[in-house]
Amino acid sequence: MERAVRVRFAPSPTGPLHIGGVRTALYNYLFARQHGGVMILRIEDTDSQRFVPGAEAYIMESLQWCGIEIDEGVGVGGPHAPYRQSERREIYLKYALQLVEAGWAYYAFDTAEELDVMRKQAETKGEAFAYNYAVRTQLATSLVLSTEEVKTRIERGDQWVIRFRMPENELVEMKDLIRGHVEVNTSTLDDKVLYKSADALPTYHLANIVDDHLMEVSHVIRGEEWLPSLPLHYLLYKAFGWEATQPEFAHLPLLLKPTGGGKLSKRDGDKMGFPVFPLFWTAPTGETAHGYREDGYLPEAFINMLALLGWNPGTEQELFSMDELIENFSLDRVSKSGARFQPEKAHWFNAQYMHRKTEAELATLYQPILRAHGIEVTDVAARHVANIMKERATFITDLWDLTSFFFLAPTEYEEKQSKKYWKGANPDILRELRTVLATITDFSAEHTEQIVHAWIEEKGYGMGQVMNTLRLALVGAGKGPGMYEVTSFIGQAETLRRIDNLLTNLKPIE
RNA sequence: GGCCCAUUCGUCUAUCGGUUAGGACGCAAGAUUUUCAUUCUUGAAAGAGGAGUCCGACUCUCCUAUGGGCUACCA
Numbered sequence: 341m342e343r344a345v346r347v348r349f350a351p352s353p354t355g356p357l358h359i360g361g362v363r364t365a366l367y368n369y370l371f372a373r374q375h376g377g378v379m380i381l382r383i384e385d386t387d388s389q390r391f392v393p394g395a396e397a398y399i400m401e402s403l404q405w406c407g408i409e410i411d412e413g414v415g416v417g418g419p420h421a422p423y424r425q426s427e428r429r430e431i432y433l434k435y436a437l438q439l440v441e442a443g444w445a446y447y448a449f450d451t452a453e454e455l456d457v458m459r460k461q462a463e464t465k466g467e468a469f470a471y472n473y474a475v476r477t478q479l480a481t482s483l484v485l486s487t488e489e490v491k492t493r494i495e496r497g498d499q500w501v502i503r504f505r506m507p508e509n510e511l512v513e514m515k516d517l518i519r520g521h522v523e524v525n526t527s528t529l530d531d532k533v534l535y536k537s538a539d540a541l542p543t544y545h546l547a548n549i550v551d552d553h554l555m556e557v558s559h560v561i562r563g564e565e566w567l568p569s570l571p572l573h574y575l576l577y578k579a580f581g582w583e584a585t586q587p588e589f590a591h592l593p594l595l596l597k598p599t600g601g602g603k604l605s606k607r608d609g610d611k612m613g614f615p616v617f618p619l620f621w622t623a624p625t626g627e628t629a630h631g632y633r634e635d636g637y638l639p640e641a642f643i644n645m646l647a648l649l650g651w652n653p654g655t656e657q658e659l660f661s662m663d664e665l666i667e668n669f670s671l672d673r674v675s676k677s678g679a680r681f682q683p684e685k686a687h688w689f690n691a692q693y694m695h696r697k698t699e700a701e702l703a704t705l706y707q708p709i710l711r712a713h714g715i716e717v718t719d720v721a722a723r724h725v726a727n728i729m730k731e732r733a734t735f736i737t738d739l740w741d742l743t744s745f746f747f748l749a750p751t752e753y754e755e756k757q758s759k760k761y762w763k764g765a766n767p768d769i770l771r772e773l774r775t776v777l778a779t780i781t782d783f784s785a786e787h788t789e790q791i792v793h794a795w796i797e798e799k800g801y802g803m804g805q806v807m808n809t810l811r812l813a814l815v816g817a818g819k820g821p822g823m824y825e826v827t828s829f830i831g832q833a834e835t836l837r838r839i840d841n842l843l844t845n846l847k848p849i850e
Numbered sequence: 851g852g853c854c855c856a857u858u859c860g861u862c863u864a865u866c867g868g869u870u871a872g873g874a875c876g877c878a879a880g881a882u883u884u885u886c887a888u889u890c891u892u893g894a895a896a897g898a899g900g901a902g903u904c905c906g907a908c909u910c911u912c913c914u915a916u917g918g919g920c921u922a923c924c925a
Binding site: 350351352354384385386387389390448450451452455456459463466467468470499500501503516519522524525528529530532533535536537538539541543544545548563564565566567568569570571591593594596598601602603648649650652654655656658675676677678679680681682684685686687688689691695729731732733742757760761802803804805806807808810811812815817818819820821822823 | 851852853854855856857861862863864865872873874875876883884885886887888889917918919920921922923924925
């Protein structure tokens with residue numbers, strides 16, 4: 341049975357997309373691309389209460405930054421438009437009614453408040469309240485009310501919902517592409533709300549099944565939190581008579597907190613110093629949250645890291661481009677258990693991608709950082725500096741701290757380095773070195789090194805002592821690239837000036 | 851509480867009945883280095899527990915424990 345692959349990523353715009361959602365989108369995308377299929381973006385905004393302005397734009401910008409391309413859906417259109425469920429509202433009632441007529445669903449007139457009371461009562465008795473076969477005939481539903489009564493209630497404007505009539509004591513056998521066979525007895529399930537009159541909108545379950553059917557979705561790849569509602573969804577396909585074209589399901593393991601238990605949440609990230617969102621987010625309330633992009637991550641690294649959290653190729657390869665992921669991805673190599681997010685590994689991935697950047701790519705990322713610090717240099721210079729320092733950087737945001745001394749003379753001297761080298765004969769040696777440097781006519785790294793090393797040897801000085809004292813003068817700290825990289829870049833005049841600065845501004849430490 | 855899913859080094863994972871249980875991150879030690887990094891080498895580190903099935907179980911079955919998810923007129 342050959343079926344065109346059509347998958348969808350269907351977030352609800354209730355806030356910023358978090359990395360678990362990004363991974364779900366990514367796996368859908370990889371699967372679609374690998375099979376020459378279509379990736380759909382559908383916005384599930386059927387909860388008017390929890391709608392957050394800006395969330396949808398955030399979702400789309402995130403996907404774009406990650407390189408996850410949408411073929412059909414919100415923002416790009418397509419044959420099944422609209423792709424925003426709030427704009428499809430008139431579609432759903434018809435289907436809900438179809439189910440009522442067929443006996444698979446019924447009207448219920450209880451208010452949310454009444455149900456809350458019943459739940460509380462059951463709770464105090466130590467029982468769990470379930471709206472199911474056992475209680476539905478004792479409540480105000482179209483199952484017990486006369487047709488007339490139902491009609492007058494509706495016409496009078498009473499609020500109602502349509503609930504699924506979950507069968508009693510039937511075994512639902514399901515297939516999950518990741519977990520295999522799963523079965524559940526319907527008696528443990530309840531009569532889920534399918535449609536609510538209050539806002540004339542369906543709930544997730546109805547909208548999801550109807551849209552997946554209408555949009556000809558072939559594979560539903562979603563988070564494990566949906567596994568408990570799979571039996572309902574199976575039954576819904578059966579109730580509609582859509583079993584023949586029912587999609588295959590794959591429920592992804594969850595992304596867990598680095599320590600302790602539970603799903604990854606926004607608070608964990610802020611507390612532990614890593615982002616849980618792809619992009620910086622400002623909530624309508626003014627609240628903000630870190631994003632991978634602004635924290636200096638490369639999207640390729642972010643995606644690579646996410647892809648390996650719950651999936652592996654079965655080989656020892658760890659670095660994958662998007663194209664390689666598309667080629668190698670497979671649902672049956674997705675693991676079954678939740679993956680704990682590990683910030684250190686994310687750092688490592690990013691560092692790997694930093695090291696692999698070309699000079700030109702690096703300059704493009706680096707120039708804005710320089711400009712932000714008021715430094716204007718040629719691309720050639722930016723490329724040169726970024727390239728000699730990239731091995732030391734984990735994030736693109738590290739670049740400034742790592743390279744500022746190329747452009748700015750030290751204004752203070754690191755204590756550790758000062759204590760170690762600004763003492764004994766070193767100040768005098770530095771004075772001597774200054775005169776040696778002042779006589780050099782070709783200040784290239786190679787030539788300077790040749791002269792200075794010959795001088796050090798002739799004098800019998802310690803290489804480490806001399807070079808580190810010079811480092812103190814030029815960098816102000818015990819870090820950085822080879823000293824001649826620095827001298828040749830900043831030039832002779834600046835080199836001498838920085839030596840003079842140290843000589844006049846810092847008292848030798850005894 | 852009920853239902854469902856899961857369980858290999860601290861973490862991500864390989865193993866699809868027979869392996870000295872492999873790799874990666876992190877950690878430790880060493881080498882390289884004028885410093886800091888990078889890089890390289892080495893090391894410590896795992897099958898939740900208990901019953902079965904089998905010549906043989908990390909791998910299959912069951913029980914227990916633990917973790918997680920769901921249990922809304924939220925998705």
